[in-house]
Amino acid sequence: MEILIRESPETCAALAAQIVARTVTSLARPVLGLATGGTPQLLYRELVALHERGELSFRSTTTFNLDEYVGLGPSDANSYHRYMQTHLFDHVDLDREQTFLPPGSAPDLRQACREYEELIAEAGGIDLQILGIGANGHIGFNEPTCSLGSRTWVKILSEQTIRDNARYFGDESEVPRHVVTMGIATILEARHCLLLATGPKKADAVQRMIEGPVSAMCPASALQMHPRVTVVLDEEAAFLLTFKEHYRWVERHKLDWQQLE
Ligand code: GLP
Numbered sequence: 001m002e003i004l005i006r007e008s009p010e011t012c013a014a015l016a017a018q019i020v021a022r023t024v025t026s027l028a029r030p031v032l033g034l035a036t037g038g039t040p041q042l043l044y045r046e047l048v049a050l051h052e053r054g055e056l057s058f059r060s061t062t063t064f065n066l067d068e069y070v071g072l073g074p075s076d077a078n079s080y081h082r083y084m085q086t087h088l089f090d091h092v093d094l095d096r097e098q099t100f101l102p103p104g105s106a107p108d109l110r111q112a113c114r115e116y117e118e119l120i121a122e123a124g125g126i127d128l129q130i131l132g133i134g135a136n137g138h139i140g141f142n143e144p145t146c147s148l149g150s151r152t153w154v155k156i157l158s159e160q161t162i163r164d165n166a167r168y169f170g171d172e173s174e175v176p177r178h179v180v181t182m183g184i185a186t187i188l189e190a191r192h193c194l195l196l197a198t199g200p201k202k203a204d205a206v207q208r209m210i211e212g213p214v215s216a217m218c219p220a221s222a223l224q225m226h227p228r229v230t231v232v233l234d235e236e237a238a239f240l241l242t243f244k245e246h247y248r249w250v251e252r253h254k255l256d257w258q259q260l261e
Contacts, residue, residue, distance in 0.1 A: 193230070
């Protein structure tokens, strides 16, 4: 894992935007995996700004989102469909026919989950998967003790995640119990994973993801098995890391061609 520690959420977002922009501009038909939640909002703001300055076009990009709530349609204010429209899709030149989210409202969820996996495969797989992390170590909506070999499927949220996400819904009782999420195995097939974490609430999960054992108790720790993961952290999310100085040392000693790898 490549660990990059920056001062603030804003400088993390600027760095992550550079990594996304490099992927988008260097490939003829880039495929991005997208995440939701509070953390990537600043990243999307940076990408929109790059686009508005004429420095980045998403015209040939295809996107696949990580997860969606079951039963919340695209027009629901708390659906991730709506989130993506608000924070990215409405502001850039993505072809909307090429933006895909997990099928939270499909009549046959099981069939729709299989089809989502097929769509990703047909697009040639994901070049860069953006990820956040839950305070309990989840990625996507893959909660502790999930299968590390899972594919896109319907999952049940943990009580902690329901509490954590209640801030978007107003009340815990409003948070759907069921979600559709890419599985851990789906995520691990992306060619490059970019995980962003900011703020003190993520420090414990970040430490377990990077320095703990690979364990379903911290689903994000499965990323240790991936050949190419970039983790961008602010100081607060990094503060429990035992080898923090080592990660800074490694970054300072990168060869020229390893910059932003
Ligand atoms: C949500 C999403 C995840 C996200 C995580 C952290 O529940 N399903 O994809 O990474 O929780 O969210 P936040 O950035 O709001 O803390």
